[in-house]
Amino acid sequence: MEPTYAITFNRSSLSGRELEYIFRTMTIGQIAGDQTYSKKCHALLEQTLGVPKAMLTSSCTHALEMCALLLDLGPGDEAIVPSFTFVSTANAFALRGARIVFADVRRDTLNLDERQLEGLISPRTKVVVPVHYAGVGCEMDVIGEIASRHGVSVVEDNAHGLFGKFRGRWLGSFGCLATQSFHETKNITCGEGGALLVNDVRLTSRAEIIREKGTDRSRFFRGEVDKYTWVDLGSSYVMSDVLAAFLYAQLEVWQEIQARRQSLWEHYDRELREWAEGRGIRCPAVPAHCQQSYHMYYLVLPSAEQREALLAHLRTRGILSVFHYVPLHLSPMGQRMGGRKGTCPVSEQVSERLVRLPFYNSLSRGDQDRVVAAVREFRQ
Numbered sequence: 001m002e003p004t005y006a007i008t009f010n011r012s013s014l015s016g017r018e019l020e021y022i023f024r025t026m027t028i029g030q031i032a033g034d035q036t037y038s039k040k041c042h043a044l045l046e047q048t049l050g051v052p053k054a055m056l057t058s059s060c061t062h063a064l065e066m067c068a069l070l071l072d073l074g075p076g077d078e079a080i081v082p083s084f085t086f087v088s089t090a091n092a093f094a095l096r097g098a099r100i101v102f103a104d105v106r107r108d109t110l111n112l113d114e115r116q117l118e119g120l121i122s123p124r125t126k127v128v129v130p131v132h133y134a135g136v137g138c139e140m141d142v143i144g145e146i147a148s149r150h151g152v153s154v155v156e157d158n159a160h161g162l163f164g165k166f167r168g169r170w171l172g173s174f175g176c177l178a179t180q181s182f183h184e185t186k187n188i189t190c191g192e193g194g195a196l197l198v199n200d201v202r203l204t205s206r207a208e209i210i211r212e213k214g215t216d217r218s219r220f221f222r223g224e225v226d227k228y229t230w231v232d233l234g235s236s237y238v239m240s241d242v243l244a245a246f247l248y249a250q251l252e253v254w255q256e257i258q259a260r261r262q263s264l265w266e267h268y269d270r271e272l273r274e275w276a277e278g279r280g281i282r283c284p285a286v287p288a289h290c291q292q293s294y295h296m297y298y299l300v301l302p303s304a305e306q307r308e309a310l311l312a313h314l315r316t317r318g319i320l321s322v323f324h325y326v327p328l329h330l331s332p333m334g335q336r337m338g339g340r341k342g343t344c345p346v347s348e349q350v351s352e353r354l355v356r357l358p359f360y361n362s363l364s365r366g367d368q369d370r371v372v373a374a375v376r377e378f379r380q
Contacts, residue, residue, distance in 0.1 A: 003315075005315075005318050005319060005320040006318035006319070006367075006370075007318060007319045007320065007358050007363075007367050007370060007371060008320050008358065009320045009321060009322050009356065009358050009359075010184065010185050010358070010359070010360050011360045011362060011363075012184045012189060012191070012360075013360065013361050013362035014249075015249065015250050015253050015256070015257055015361060016249040016250060016252060016253045017249040017252075018245070018246045018249040018250065020249070021037060021245035021246065021248060021249050022242055022245045022246055024245065025037055025241050025242055025244075025245040026242070030241050031240060031241055031242050032238075032240065032241060033056070033238035033239050033240055033241055033244070034056075034218075034238055034241070035241040035244075036241065036245075037241050037244035037245040037247070037248045038056050038238075038239060038241050038244040040244075040248045041054070041056055041195075041244050041247055041248050041251055042054045042055065042056065044248070044251050044252065045180075045195060045197070045251070048163075048170075048254075049170045049172060049173055049197065050170065050173060051170075051172065051173055051178075051197045051198070051199055052198060052199060052201045052204065053197070053198040053201070053204045053207070054195055054196070054197050054198075055195060055196045055198070055207060055208070055211055056193065056194070056195050056238070056239040056244055056247070057193070057194040057195060057196055057211065057237045057238070057239060058192065058193065058194070058236070058237055058238065058239050058240075059088075059181070059183070059192055059193060059194045060088065060157075060159045060179050060180060060181035060182075060183070060194035060195075061088040061091070061092065061194070062194060062235070062237045063179035063180070063194045063195060063196040063237070064088055064089065064091075064092035064093075064129075064155070064157065064179050065092045065095060065235070065237075066196050066207060066210050066211060066237055067092065067127075067155045067177045067179065067196070068092045068093045068095065068096045068098070069096070069210050069233055069234070070177065070203050070206060070207055070210060071126060071127055071153050071155070071177075073093050073096040073097070073098040073126055073127065074096055074097050074098065075097035075098070076097075076124060077096075077097075077098040077099070077124055077125075077126040077127075078098060078099045078100075078101050078122060078124045078125045078126060079093035079094075079098045079099070079100055079101065079125075079126065079127045079128075079129060080101045080102075080103055080117065080120050080121070080125060080127070080128040080129065080152075081093070081100055081101070081102065081103065081112075081128075081129045081131075081328070082102070082103050082104070082105050082111070082112040082129075082130070082131050082133075082347070083102040083103065083104060083105070083327045083328045083329040083330075083334070083339070083344040083347040084104075084105045084110060084133070084324075084325050084327060084328075084344070084346075084347040084350060084351065085131045085133075085157065085325060085328065086159070086325060087328065087331075089129055089131055089157050089328075090328055090334075093127065093129070094333070094337070098126070099124075099337055099338075100328070100334070100337045101120050101122075101125070102327075102328060102329040102334065102337075102339050102343065102344055102347075103116055103117065103120055103344070104116060104343075104344035104345065104346050104347055105133070105344075105346050105347055105350070106346070107346050107350075108285035108287075109133065109134075109136050109138075109285050109286075109287065109290075110133045110134070110346075110350060111130065111131065111132065111133050111136065111137075111138040111139070112128075112130045112131065112138055112143070113346070114138065114139045114142040114143050114146070117142075117143060117146050117147075118146050118150075121146070121150050121152060125150065125152050126152065126153065127152060127153045127154070127155055128143065128147055128152055128153075128154055128155075129154075129155045129156075129157050130143055130154070130156055130157070130175075131157040131159070131160070132156065132157070132158055132160055132161035132164065132171050132293075133160060134160055134284060134292065134295050134296050134298065135160040135161040135162075135164045135171075135187075135292045135293025135294060135295035135296075136161075136164070136284070136285075136286050136287070136290050136292045137161065137164060137165065137166030137167075137171050137290045137291075137292075138166070140156075140166050140167075140174040141166075141167065144174060153175070153176050153177075154174065154175035154176060155175050155176070155177045155178065155179070156171065156172055156174055156175040156177070156178035156179070156197075157178075157179055158171050158172040158178050158179060158180055158197075159179065159180065159181035159183075159186070159194075160181075160186075160293060160295040160296070161292075161293045161295070162180050162186070162187060162188060162254075162293060163187075163188075163254060163258055163293050164290070164291055164292050164293035165290070165291035166289065166290055166291075167289050168291075171293070172197045173197070173199060174199075175199060176198075176199055176200035176203065177196065177197065177198060177199065177200070177203065178196075178197040178199065179194060179195070179196060179197070180194055180195040180196075180197065181193075181194050182194060182195070182247055186295070187257055187258065187261055187293060187294070187295060187361070188247070188250045188251060188254055188257060189247075189250065190239075190243040190244070190246040190247035190250070191243065191246070192243070193239050193243050193244075193247060194239075196211070206232065209231055209232045209234060210232060210233065210234040210235070210237070211234065211237040211238060212234060212237075212238065213230075213234045213235060213236055214230050214231060214232045214233050214234030214235075215228050215229060215230055215231060215234070216228045216229065216231050257361055258293070258294060260361055261293075261294035261295075261359075261361065262294045264294070264297070264359060264363055264368060265292075265294045265297050265359075267365070267368060267372075268297040268357060268359075268368070268371075268372065269283065269284075269297070271369075271372045271376075272299070272372060272375060272376070275375075275376055276299060279302075279380060280302045281299050281300065281301055281302065282299070282300040283297075283298075283299060283300075284296075284297065284298060295359075296356050296357075296359050297356070297357050297359055298324070298354055298355060298356045298357065299354070299355045299357070299375075300350060300353050300354050300355075301353045301354075301355065302353070302380070303352075303353065304352035304353060306353075306380050307323065307352065307353045307354070307355055309378075309380070310355055310375070310378050311323070311355060313374070313377070313378050314371075314374055314375070317370075317374045319358065319370070319371055319374055320358065321355050321356060321357050321358065321371075322355075322356050323351070323354055323355060323356070324351070324354050324356060325351060326351055327339075327344055327347040327348055327351050329343060329344050329347070330348070357371055357375070358371055
């Protein structure tokens with residue numbers, strides 16, 4: 001049996017009219033995808049972010065898989081991804097037969113190190129996939145310029161960064177394509193779900209087809225064809241309208257959710273930064289030109305042993321904190337693609353030392369203060 005914690009790492013919560021909207025979509029008989037609430041979500045994302053097309057998907061993973069299909073990746077192609085990321089960032093492109101080229105991350109923001117990017121590009125490079133870690137923007141101006149010069153596409157994995165900005169521009173609006181996550185651990189959630197943002201309008205029509213199992217079903221429902229049929233590769237990537245109803249209730253109060261998370265993040269930072277820096281512990285770095293999404297608050301300990309000691313210390317006080325990614329280049333699959341120890345040293349070091357503190361929309365100030373007190377009690 002798993003232990004129970006007085007303060008868990010993550011907890012889902014209602015933020016608005018979720019249950020009302022789910023009840024409404026059930027009573028009007030719209031539970032499949034692309035109906036009333038899916039359309040409301042699409043419109044809100046497009047209007048708020050200023051992107052030409054947003055499409056809900058069943059997960060961020062599936063949105064990434066759509067990107068690989070849209071860009072026609074296949075055997076012989078290469079995709080550059082940070083090693084310090086979730087497996088889906090790489091897996092979506094590996095599924096099409098592409099070779100994954102692992103990039104290290106910056107020591108400050110833990111984002112793809114743009115200074116290494118040019119040296120990783122080869123004649124076979126087809127796409128680079130920056131991940132906005134913790135909702136802090138990658139250096140998209142530099143990444144975009146390098147990619148453009150080499151004829152390489154940019155796909156933003158913006159799973160952490162919805163409603164964050166880089167130099168005043170929304171994350172998710174830089175690449176030809178971008179993906180979002182609405183998993184239960186994200187700021188805005190419906191349990192499981194994602195979205196594809198299409199910034200290159202030339203890809204919109206085919207994206208609709210891929211998302212609808214490779215058929216021109218969307219054109220049929222718009223009255224553009226008299227029947228729909230199989231016209232391309234694709235899969236079932238559409239989100240149920242039941243989940244879209246839950247999601248829309250959260251999206252329509254996104255500013256309130258972000259303000260709440262900003263308050264939580266700033267309280268951690270106010271209470272812990274000076275304490276941490278005096279002990280050689282690093283706190284999140286947010287460059288002045290980045291407006292973060294307040295997705296998480298983490299600490300980077302001086303050693304792996306101290307990280308494990310802090311996690312154990314918090315568990316004894318009924319607090320569940322967790323670490324994050326195992327570097328992809330050291331995984332069995334990553335090693336089959338040429339990954340080897342020492343090639344991404346920052347990813348390796350951070351993976352062993354990072355602790356994520358409890359962070360969720362309904363975390364009370366009292367519980368957060370208990371986390372802060374427990375962390376400050378830690379003796380290295």
